[in-house]
Amino acid sequence: MPATxxxxxxxxxxxxxxxxxxxxxxxxxxxxxxVEARLVGVYGPRPEGRGAxxxxxxxxxxxxxxxxxxxxxDVDMVDACVPNKFHEDMVVRTLQAGKHAVIEKxxxxxxxxxxxxxxxxxxLKDGLESADRMIRAESDSGRTIMYAENLIxxxxxxxxxxxxxxxxxxxxxxxxxxxxxxxxxxYAMVWSSSGGGSLYNKGCHSLGAALxxxxxxxxxxxxxxxxxxxxxxxVANLTKTEAFESEAEHTIRTGWQDxxxxxxxxxxxxxxxxxxxxxxxxxxxxxxxxLTVYAxxxxxxxxxxxxxxxxxxxxxxxxxGDEYIRExxxxxxxxxxxxxxxxxxxxxxxxxxxxxxxAVSGREPISDSVLGRDVVAVSYxxxxxxxxxxxxxxxxx
Numbered sequence: 001m002p003a004t005x006x007x008x009x010x011x012x013x014x015x016x017x018x019x020x021x022x023x024x025x026x027x028x029x030x031x032x033x034x035v036e037a038r039l040v041g042v043y044g045p046r047p048e049g050r051g052a053x054x055x056x057x058x059x060x061x062x063x064x065x066x067x068x069x070x071x072x073x074d075v076d077m078v079d080a081c082v083p084n085k086f087h088e089d090m091v092v093r094t095l096q097a098g099k100h101a102v103i104e105k106x107x108x109x110x111x112x113x114x115x116x117x118x119x120x121x122x123x124l125k126d127g128l129e130s131a132d133r134m135i136r137a138e139s140d141s142g143r144t145i146m147y148a149e150n151l152i153x154x155x156x157x158x159x160x161x162x163x164x165x166x167x168x169x170x171x172x173x174x175x176x177x178x179x180x181x182x183x184x185x186x187y188a189m190v191w192s193s194s195g196g197g198s199l200y201n202k203g204c205h206s207l208g209a210a211l212x213x214x215x216x217x218x219x220x221x222x223x224x225x226x227x228x229x230x231x232x233x234x235v236a237n238l239t240k241t242e243a244f245e246s247e248a249e250h251t252i253r254t255g256w257q258d259x260x261x262x263x264x265x266x267x268x269x270x271x272x273x274x275x276x277x278x279x280x281x282x283x284x285x286x287x288x289x290x291l292t293v294y295a296x297x298x299x300x301x302x303x304x305x306x307x308x309x310x311x312x313x314x315x316x317x318x319x320x321g322d323e324y325i326r327e328x329x330x331x332x333x334x335x336x337x338x339x340x341x342x343x344x345x346x347x348x349x350x351x352x353x354x355x356x357x358x359a360v361s362g363r364e365p366i367s368d369s370v371l372g373r374d375v376v377a378v379s380y381x382x383x384x385x386x387x388x389x390x391x392x393x394x395x396x397x
Contacts, residue, residue: 010036011359014069014099016090017081018044018053020184021104024348025079025148026057031349035356043069070097077102077146077359083187084109084195088130095141100359102146106204107131107372109195110380113258120387124380127195128395131373138369146355146365147372149208151178151289153347153354156302157209160293161216169297171217174275176206176291179283180328182253182261191258199235199263199386200379202279208367209291210267210275211374218271226271228374228394233265233382238282251330252282265382267394286329286337289346304345306337 013029015022022042029037041061044050054062063069069078070093079102080090087108094101110127114120138145151157164171179202187193188201211228218226238244239254239261261281268274289304305326314320317332325338339345351367358365377394385392 009034009360010038011356012038012040012072012074012076013079014041014043014063014072014075014077015039015059015079015081016043016066016069018042018049019081022053022079022081024343025081025102025352026053028343028348028352029356030057032353032356035360037352037356038074040074041069041072066093070094070099075099077355079148080104083185083193084201085111085193088134091134091145092137095137095143095145098141098143100143100146100355101138102148102355103372104148105150105208105375106195106200106379107147107369107376108134109200109376111192111195113191114383114387117384117388120380120384124377124384124395127376127380128373131369131376135369135373144358144365145369145372146358147367147369148351149205149367149371149375150347150351151205151209151291151304152212152367152371153350154209154302154304154345155347155350156304156345157212157291157347158350160291160300160302161213163298163300164213164217164293164295165220167295167298168220169295170221170271170273171213171293171295172273173294174210174213174273174291175294176210176275177278178202178205178287178289179278179280180287181251181284181330182281182328186255189256189259194259196379196383197235197256197259197263198261198279198281199233199265199382202281203263203265203277203382204375204379205289206277206279206291207265207267207275207378208371208375210277211371211378212367213293214269214271214273214275215371222271225370226269226273227396228267228378229270230268230391230393231265231378231382231385232391233263233385235260235263235383235386238262238280251284256281263382263386265378265385267378284330287327305339305342307339307345308337310338310340312336312338
């Protein structure tokens with residue numbers, strides 16, 4: 001849904017949350033050019049946390065309640081960096097308050113896991129109904145949902161899109177992976193707050209990028225988005241296997257309650273092409289963020305992480321001190337892929353640039369609510385497939 005255009009070149013931003021995602025969102029807004037991204041205010045669950053966050057990033061205000069942020073006339077766009085279970089409520093309330101809504105991935109979810117086929121069908125239904133309520137609120141409000149899927153905006157993914165456009169060639173197969181040694185967020189290990197495990201919270205990145213590339217191909221070749229049609233999937237809890245638990249010490253994070261720590265899906269599109277999506281929280285060596293595109297007249301590999309733009313060696317882990325090396329790497333010893341600007345390679349500044357431009361111009365964001373809903377539809381269809389062992393048709397309409 002396109003935003004209502006304004007003559008403003010300033011976007012007043014409120015961030016809800018003061019954790020991991022909020023931190024790199026705030027840093028990325030500072031890198032927006034051509035539009036003034038004004039950091040108006042922040043609200044977080046604890047006064048000391050939100051106060052420290054405001055001081056760190058230079059926010060003008062600290063809100064004592066969510067309502068105060070939503071009612072602030074200086075705020076044009078609310079960026080919700082909150083656990084998945086709050087996404088729908090945050091987006092709907094933001095839109096109803098007349099603000100644009102930025103919502104982290106995944107779009108929304110179903111927060112009671114299935115136990116049998118009927119239960120997983122209910123999950124799919126609940127997730128889609130939640131997404132549809134959000135999209136109806138977007139349509140009714142005249143404001144826009146900006147779906148914060150950063151991988152779409154990664155320079156490597158956008159360069160891949162431009163190369164495919166230049167080649168004017170159909171994509172036959174996409175292979176994507178996001179994996180590392182365990183989530184930052186304890187809430188992601190519990191279904192009632194996360195709405196899924198690795199398949200959903202890691203797989204949504206590569207899936208989102210694959211959907212985006214197929215959308216753009218479809219617009220170029222067919223005059224419409226190419227959409228997902230079916231999915232086959234599997235999930236596992238590899239940190240709960242006897243072999244893993246027999247190890248005396250674990251660098252890989254444990255503590256998963258009712259969410260999987262590994263998942264994969266094969267997605268079929270309505271033009272006959274496929275995407276293979278791998279996701280895991282059991283991979284050592286730092287985050288793996290990779291996308292390969294096999295087209296009829298081209299092949300493209302996008303190595304977001306690890307990236308060999310800067311390689312550094314140290315004989316032990318103390319040599320580099322507190323200097324950041326790479327997301328999720330377990331040690332600073334040995335050869336390291338230390339990306340010179342990891343946020344830039346991950347697409348975060350480009351994402352916020354797009355959102356701020358949309359807020360002032362009225363155009364649609366590259367990562368929109370259609371993409372968010374399709375991720376929900378594919379992912380919960382994948383859980384149904386994993387539970388039943390069958391290929392599942394994706395309800396996209």
